[in-house]
Amino acid sequence: MTFLQKLAAAAWTIALTAAPTLAAGPTPVGTWQTVTGESRYSVFLCGDGTQLCAKLTWLRDDARTDKNLPYLNTYVLKGAEETQANKWQGTVTYDGKAINGSVTLTGADRMKLQGCVGIFCKSLQFERV
Numbered sequence: 001m002t003f004l005q006k007l008a009a010a011a012w013t014i015a016l017t018a019a020p021t022l023a024a025g026p027t028p029v030g031t032w033q034t035v036t037g038e039s040r041y042s043v044f045l046c047g048d049g050t051q052l053c054a055k056l057t058w059l060r061d062d063a064r065t066d067k068n069l070p071y072l073n074t075y076v077l078k079g080a081e082e083t084q085a086n087k088w089q090g091t092v093t094y095d096g097k098a099i100n101g102s103v104t105l106t107g108a109d110r111m112k113l114q115g116c117v118g119i120f121c122k123s124l125q126f127e128r129v
Contacts, residue, residue, distance in 0.1 A: 026107070052082070054077040054103075056071050056072055078091065087104045108128075
């Protein structure tokens with residue numbers, strides 16, 4: 001086997017092993033912040049590896065209030081199930097209350113969190129850090 005044949009074989013092997021990763025599409029796993037920048041969250045797979053969890057990991061200085069500090073390093077989303085492509089539903093903790101909510105990837109680096117209590121809904125936009 002010539003050097004060029006070995007190089008081509010190596011490139012082909014790398015391409016074949018990388019293809020499933022590229023086909024998987026965007027993932028919510030990573031660090032996110034609100035578009036206003038006052039808080040950051042670590043989003044990761046949990047449970048059996050298909051559920052979504054998130055923890056509040058950082059607050060900007062002006063967002064470090066007596067009301068917000070107790071939630072630092074705690075779950076704000078735990079065990080959300082994927083209900084359709086790029087959308088998970090589960091229990092969201094907002095303002096100390098557990099409410100039904102959803103997380104939707106709206107782009108590779110954009111995400112929306114929505115929670116509703118009855119007819120009253122709140123939505124937050126996030127960007128990947």
